[in-house]
């Protein structure tokens with residue numbers, strides 16, 4: 124149908140396939156026919172004529188394999204006026220035909236069909252649009268809208284002229300596209316199903332975990348509540364008991380005082396009796412034996428009274444000790460509860476009572492001593508007076524009587540003395556649990572000696588306790604100050620060690636170009652004049668392995684305390700790195716590594732009453748850019764793939780490397796020896812044996828505080844870097860050249876990292892090399908690092924020495940922010956619970 128039957132072109136806008144085509148002119152039927160006559164054989168050439176508002180437009184489509192490949196459909200509008208448009212359209216279609224003027228390749232179509240994206244999609248043509256376009260949904264649309272409502276002018280009449288071959292190919296293509304899409308969709312559906320199943324499984328596991336955790340939490344809360352309630356009860360009970368006991372104690376003390384007064388009065392009576400005996404003596408001139416014989420009776424009465432006093436005291440002291448024991452028990456229990464502060468007050472009270480008792484005891488001691496002296500003096504005076512009485516005339520007896528009175532007056536403290544002695548002994552017997560016995564004066568001396576001994580022992584015990592307390596406090600402070608001092612020294616410290624001239628260097632008559640100014644500065648004589656370098660410590664050629672280890676060993680304590688610590692040796696080939704880190708070959712001068720093993724276990728032994736330690740280690744070498752596990756044979760290591768990973772705390776670990784536990788320095792050293800046997804070592808022109816790989820030993824120290832349950836993880840990395848060298852100078856070839864290049868590359872990457880850290884750049888290129896990746900947690904950030912720069916004093920290695928000194932100076936400029944890797948008790952326990960739940964182990968209720 125040619126709807127534009129007029130002779131003029133009609134301009135109109137057309138919405139075609141989602142795109143608005145504006146200002147197109149519709150040619151009269153004559154022209155359209157002309158174009159139709161030019162259609163090209165072998166193409167699916169479509170045209171449709173549209174009728175809208177008495178205007179007609181014909182749109183041409185060429186649907187060809189070329190179109191598919193070019194991802195487009197061509198649409199041409201013909202115009203009566205602009206015949207050039209028609210010619211252009213015709214010529215374009217013709218040119219496509221010419222370009223593709225060969226039989227359509229079935230294989231090509233199949234390939235295209237297999238391609239993941241349908242040609243329809245490539246053409247950005249929606250299926251519905253296509254159906255709409257070819258008119259297959261015409262009736263559906265008509266039904267939907269209702270035939271009656273359809274405007275006759277909105278009708279769209281589509282005619283398709285598709286040669287049979289093309290149509291068949293199109294249909295084949297569409298079918299295979301659909302099949303491919305279907306299989307793709309099925310795959311996607313399958314994948315989604317699997318994902319769904321695994322996600323729901325994970326979800327289930329998580330829910331289970333969550334439930335069990337909630338259960339645990341609930342149980343813990345219940346338990347906690349119960350414990351709190353029982354502690355409350357217990358505390359109140361104890362407080363009541365304590366106050367009632369204190370009241371009893373107070374009343375007993377009052378009664379004791381009363382009894383003491385009574386005893387004094389009793390002793391006064393005894394004195395009176397003594398006086399009367401004296402008077403009798405004067406009258407009857409009796410012997411002293413008689414006097415003492417007659418006085419035995421009242422003295423016995425006084426002794427009996429004192430005995431009862433002693434018993435009373437014993438009773439009270441026992442009560443007191445029971446009370447203290449109860450307090451102690453209560454203290455032990457309550458210390459763990461939230462009411463520790465309340466019981467601390469109780470403890471303080473008991474301490475005060477105890478201190479008061481100790482003070483009283485000391486006073487008693489002093490009084491006993493004084494009284495002992497007085498007793499001796501009185502005895503002497505009495506003897507002297509009796510003697511004088513016997514010898515002198517009656518006139519003088521008056522004076523003697525006076526003297527006797529004086530003596531008796533002086534005797535008053537003696538009664539006090541006895542009483543104090545008795546109390547003293549009673550107290551000591553109560554403490555030691557022995558039964559008190561009253562004996563004569565000789566035994567009293569023994570008593571005093573025993574008493575003194577006990578007092579001395581008690582004092583020693585107290586002193587010991589104090590010393591232990593002071594030691595613990597001092598130890599805590601020492602650790603704190605030690606870490607402060609370590610921090611003040613800087614998180615990255617650089618030591619410089621100058622080795623002595625080797626035999627070879629001496630034979631070459633090499634000059635010494637390094638001078639130590641002091642403990643912190645060296646001067647290198649360069650051809651351009653002397654250059655001064657400063658480091659945290661300089662070790663000259665005479666320094667011993669012991670000295671250098673002593674200076675570095677402080678960091679081992681830091682690693683045990685939960686810090687990341689790294690000690691690494693740097694320097695050119697033959698500068699003494701291996702000597703410093705490992706020691707000499709005869710093991711006569713062990714280096715830092717073996718000494719560190721010993722030190723770790725020494726510290727562990729000192730602290731094992733307070734901490735539970737676990738030590739494990741890995742040992743790697745980086746050889747030719749490849750990480751090798753040294754705890755397995757080279758053949759096994761060759762097939763192993765080791766990857767460097769970081770855990771959530773940023774700790775680097777080597778995934779795939781053997782991690783061995785060690786329970787003693789000996790075990791650790793045996794592992795180290797085993798690893799050393801697997802290292803790559805080569806001979807160069809410069810020295811007989813040279814390490815051709817970087818050696819990295821990682822020692823992980825886990826410590827659990829037995830008091831509060833907190834867990835800290837320290838990592839100690841000991842690194843013996845391979846020596847930098849100039850291939851031209853050493854004469855390296857082939858494999859050795861490759862090794863040297865790899866070493867220099869990694870050291871240069873290390874230099875870049877150091878440079879970025881010292882300049883405080885935001886990006887630090889740790890990932891550029893495996894060496895820097897491995898040392899990531901040891902350089903910068905959370906680490907305490909010690910670099911030991913090894914240099915040779917010989918002028919033969921002047922260039923290398925200068926480069927090393929400059930390199931080390933840059934390292935010194937890095938500032939780190941070291942932090943402890945520590946988990947609280949709760950976190951550590953939760954981790955354990957999760958691990959147990961994951962492995963299906965039962966979880967204890969009282970966690």
Ligand SMILES: Nc1ncnc2c1ncn2[C@@H]1O[C@H](COP(=O)(O)OP(=O)(O)OP(=O)(O)O)[C@@H](O)[C@H]1O
Pocket residue numbers: 621622623625664694695696697698699700701702703707810812813814815844845846847913
């Ligand atoms: N402080 C020192 N005292 C005595 N001898 C030393 C000292 N330092 C190094 N040496 C000796 O110098 C030589 C080279 O030392 P060493 O093998 O440790 O160097 P290196 O830097 O590890 O070399 P490479 O990087 O090639 O392995 C050895 O024979 C070693 O015994």
